[in-house]
Amino acid sequence: MPVVVEGVPELKRALKKFAPDLRAQMDAEIRIALKEVRDAARNKVPGVPPGNLYNWADTGAEVNSRTSKAREFPKFDSTMIRRGITYKMGATKRNRQGFSALYSLFNSDAAGAIAEWAGRVNPGGRVQKAGRNYGQSSKNIGQSNNPNAGRIFVGAMNGIGPLKQYDKFNRGRGRILYAAYADNSGKALDSVMKAIDKASKLLNYRVNYGKAA
Amino acid sequence: MAIRIDIASEFKDKGFKQADKATTSLQRNLKSLGKTLVGVLSVREVVQFGKASVRAFEEDERAATRLTQTLGNLGLAFEDSRVTAYIADLERASGVLDDKLRPAFQSLLTTTGSVTKAQDLLGLALDVAAGSGQDVTTVAGDLSKAYVGNTRSLAKYNTGLSRAELQTANFAEVQALLAKQFSGQNAAYLDTYSGKVAVLNIAYANMQETVGQGLVDAFTILQGDKGIGGGVKVMDGFGDSIANTTRGIANLIAAFSDLRTYGTTVFEFFRNVDPFAPWSAITQMGKVKPKPFQTPMSVSGSTDAQVKIDRARAKAESDAAKRAKELLALTKKQVKSQEALNKKKKEEGILGQIAQRFDLERVQIAAALRGQIDDVERLRLELMQAILDEDVKRAIILEGQLIKAEAAAKELADLLDSLDEMVGDPFVDWPSKITRIQELLKQLNIKIPIETLFAEKGLRLDQSTMSVTKLERMDVDANNVYINGQLMNQNQTMVNTGQALSAEVWKEFTADNPLVVAAVENAAEANLALADAELLLAESLLAESDGTIEINVNVDGSIISEGDLAETIINEIYRNQRNGTGIFLSSVAI
Numbered sequence: 001m002p003v004v005v006e007g008v009p010e011l012k013r014a015l016k017k018f019a020p021d022l023r024a025q026m027d028a029e030i031r032i033a034l035k036e037v038r039d040a041a042r043n044k045v046p047g048v049p050p051g052n053l054y055n056w057a058d059t060g061a062e063v064n065s066r067t068s069k070a071r072e073f074p075k076f077d078s079t080m081i082r083r084g085i086t087y088k089m090g091a092t093k094r095n096r097q098g099f100s101a102l103y104s105l106f107n108s109d110a111a112g113a114i115a116e117w118a119g120r121v122n123p124g125g126r127v128q129k130a131g132r133n134y135g136q137s138s139k140n141i142g143q144s145n146n147p148n149a150g151r152i153f154v155g156a157m158n159g160i161g162p163l164k165q166y167d168k169f170n171r172g173r174g175r176i177l178y179a180a181y182a183d184n185s186g187k188a189l190d191s192v193m194k195a196i197d198k199a200s201k202l203l204n205y206r207v208n209y210g211k212a213a
Numbered sequence: 214m215a216i217r218i219d220i221a222s223e224f225k226d227k228g229f230k231q232a233d234k235a236t237t238s239l240q241r242n243l244k245s246l247g248k249t250l251v252g253v254l255s256v257r258e259v260v261q262f263g264k265a266s267v268r269a270f271e272e273d274e275r276a277a278t279r280l281t282q283t284l285g286n287l288g289l290a291f292e293d294s295r296v297t298a299y300i301a302d303l304e305r306a307s308g309v310l311d312d313k314l315r316p317a318f319q320s321l322l323t324t325t326g327s328v329t330k331a332q333d334l335l336g337l338a339l340d341v342a343a344g345s346g347q348d349v350t351t352v353a354g355d356l357s358k359a360y361v362g363n364t365r366s367l368a369k370y371n372t373g374l375s376r377a378e379l380q381t382a383n384f385a386e387v388q389a390l391l392a393k394q395f396s397g398q399n400a401a402y403l404d405t406y407s408g409k410v411a412v413l414n415i416a417y418a419n420m421q422e423t424v425g426q427g428l429v430d431a432f433t434i435l436q437g438d439k440g441i442g443g444g445v446k447v448m449d450g451f452g453d454s455i456a457n458t459t460r461g462i463a464n465l466i467a468a469f470s471d472l473r474t475y476g477t478t479v480f481e482f483f484r485n486v487d488p489f490a491p492w493s494a495i496t497q498m499g500k501v502k503p504k505p506f507q508t509p510m511s512v513s514g515s516t517d518a519q520v521k522i523d524r525a526r527a528k529a530e531s532d533a534a535k536r537a538k539e540l541l542a543l544t545k546k547q548v549k550s551q552e553a554l555n556k557k558k559k560e561e562g563i564l565g566q567i568a569q570r571f572d573l574e575r576v577q578i579a580a581a582l583r584g585q586i587d588d589v590e591r592l593r594l595e596l597m598q599a600i601l602d603e604d605v606k607r608a609i610i611l612e613g614q615l616i617k618a619e620a621a622a623k624e625l626a627d628l629l630d631s632l633d634e635m636v637g638d639p640f641v642d643w644p645s646k647i648t649r650i651q652e653l654l655k656q657l658n659i660k661i662p663i664e665t666l667f668a669e670k671g672l673r674l675d676q677s678t679m680s681v682t683k684l685e686r687m688d689v690d691a692n693n694v695y696i697n698g699q700l701m702n703q704n705q706t707m708v709n710t711g712q713a714l715s716a717e718v719w720k721e722f723t724a725d726n727p728l729v730v731a732a733v734e735n736a737a738e739a740n741l742a743l744a745d746a747e748l749l750l751a752e753s754l755l756a757e758s759d760g761t762i763e764i765n766v767n768v769d770g771s772i773i774s775e776g777d778l779a780e781t782i783i784n785e786i787y788r789n790q791r792n793g794t795g796i797f798l799s800s801v802a803i
Contacts, residue, residue: 007223008221034220091223092219098224099219099222099224100222101219101220101221102219102220102221102222103220103221104217104218104220105218105220106215106216106217106218107215107217108216112216113215174216177216177218178216178218181218188220189220192220192221
């Protein structure tokens with residue numbers, strides 16, 4: 001009776017049990033591909049806040065929230081941002097559409113996420129409290145007294161680099177991780193797929209012929 | 214919320230549990246498969262190892278025998294023990310199996326005829342093989358070919374020499390280059406993990422061969438002094454052998470009934486009987502009897518054997534060196550003759566290529582242009598002369614000039630041919646066309662005036678306004694005929710009916726040249742009478758006709774350029790708009 005292993009997590013499990021060396025080899029190859037993107041993204045993070053926004057830099061002082069939200073606006077700390085740019089080798093849980101990501105790249109720092117995404121919806125910056133028109137809803141507007149605050153901030157973020165789109169959807173636009181992945185031009189994905197394919201073929205060979213390839 | 218990029222997502226349907234079940238099932242199956250395999254492999258592997266060992270021994274022995282035979286054929290049989298020891302040492306030192314070293318050495322030895330030279334080259338072959346990734350046998354084969362002048366196969370080692378350089382290089386140069394490029398590669402390889410594994414593999418292979426030899430010997434003893442066809446077959450037919458042995462014992466017993474052998478057998482049995490191990494007598498009887506030594510032996514000359522070997526070796530080496538010198542001289546000679554041949558071929562190729570230009574089509578073109586394209590004709594004739602003279606250098610120069618001249622002539626011919634079409638086109642840029650024709654005439658050294666060329670096409674060229682019109686009548690008279698580029702009857706005026714004065718005549722006329730003025734006046738009077746006659750003829754023709762009059766309208770000169778036309782249309786539209794005149798169909802009353 002033929003035994004069929006379906007799916008990459010299952011393949012990984014099978015490799016772990018029956019060919020741990022192949023599993024290690026596959027993981028190493030994938031790790032190299034992901035690290036390339038991660039390092040490129042980390043290199044895009046400037047040492048100081050872009051656009052000379054020196055008040056955004058993390059000086060270590062305690063920060064209080066100035067809005068109704070409990071969490072304060074995060075400070076820019078390049079070390080923390082770089083540390084937050086990482087990858088994950090494990091598959092995620094299946095989402096509602098039935099898809100599970102096999103490998104993921106992360107930009108998990110809050111300030112890093114702001115620098116990544118700022119200006120995606122409002123390229124000229126959000127409307128601020130000070131610049132609000134009469135009758136305009138106060139929902140989703142900035143709380144700055146400077147009406148140009150949003151424009152200045154987005155302009156400063158563009159100093160990191162332009163928003164680059166890594167897939168065909170508008171949501172896939174960013175300056176740091178997304179831009180690094182876009183610059184990678186699918187090489188990482190290709191390497192991952194090749195590593196999986198190689199490992200599956202080798203496992204198949206070993207199971208069928210009982211020898212190391 | 215962290216920003217995330219998902220790589221290589223996988224669609225997982227509701228069958229996750231099924232997949233899990235399948236994995237568990239796979240685990241169980243593989244486990245049971247593993248257990249089964251362990252049980253089976255323990256016996257199977259031993260049998261396979263035995264088979265492989267016997268096969269390895271056979272191949273090794275066959276290769277060794279082949280090499281020994283080659284040595285014998287080359288008159289180097291006395292080197293056999295030295296070569297065997299060398300191969301064994303080299304195998305351990307290089308990490309390359311003797312199965313590969315022997316054929317490699319054999320090919321080098323056959324080519325060079327010298328054991329020393331073959332050893333040198335085999336060392337080089339090992340380095341090249343380690344450096345290039347090729348098999349040592351292949352490299353040795355390539356070196357052997359190169360030794361006799363065939364260096365083509367060395368191209369794959371990326372020596373940095375072109376194919377032509379490889380062909381002309383002698384073997385010493387090639388050897389030096391390869392040694393420089395690949396020196397120490399094998400030693401470096403042995404330092405690597407892979408190299409160490411290769412050395413281990415050799416130990417394993419040697420062990421396998423030794424085991425194989427033991428197995429073959431064992432079965433040889435079992436089969437008696439007739440030997441065995443193949444150890445593997447015997448191993449496969451081991452059961453049959455046991456059955457046959459049983460039958461053999463029965464036959465042996467039966468043999469006792471034969472009185473002729475009875476006495477001998479009994480005597481031998483009791484001679485071997487050991488009182489403490491009576492069965493050993495049967496074992497002793499089964500031992501292979503040594504064959505009598507048939508080669509005649511002589512003690513004479515044994516004292517100077519080494520001297521003889523040394524002499525033979527020196528002779529073989531000197532023969533090989535002589536052969537190498539001959540090969541080198543031959544290679545040089547070949548290179549020289551090849552170079553001469555290449556040069557000749559190249560020259561023939563050039564001449565052939567140029568000679569192709571004189572095909573029928575080109576001759577026809579030349580004939581069509583004859584009388585006008587003097588320069589082309591001159592070049593063509595000169596080139597033909599150069600080909601007949603086999604003057605390659607001059608032929609090449611003339612060919613280049615001819616190509617240029619032909620291109621110019623073709624362009625001029627095309628321009629003149631297209632004049633008829635152009636004259637009806639109001640957008641033609643006549644000044645540039647006329648200038649180009651003049652340039653081409655000058656370039657080709659054609660002395661025919663441009664007006665004449667236009668007149669032959671039924672056109673009148675006015676150089677002062679750079680315009681071209683159709684001639685109302687084509688008058689070919691003495692004034693319009695030129696021979697060898699010279700205008701005939703230069704003293705006469707060029708006044709034709711309905712034609713304006715030519716620029717030259719007009720110049721003389723305005724300069725009050727009395728001769729020209731008189732001529733023009735005379736011509737005018739003559740033309741007047743002719744014109745009157747024509748008028749009468751025209752009127753009579755009109756009267757005879759049915760009243761239908763065909764009117765041909767000629768557009769004189771370039772009326773406007775494309776850009777000017779567009780601008781004019783736009784201005785007209787603006788003007789209409791200013792006047793309130795509609796420009797669209799809907800606004801015009803129909």
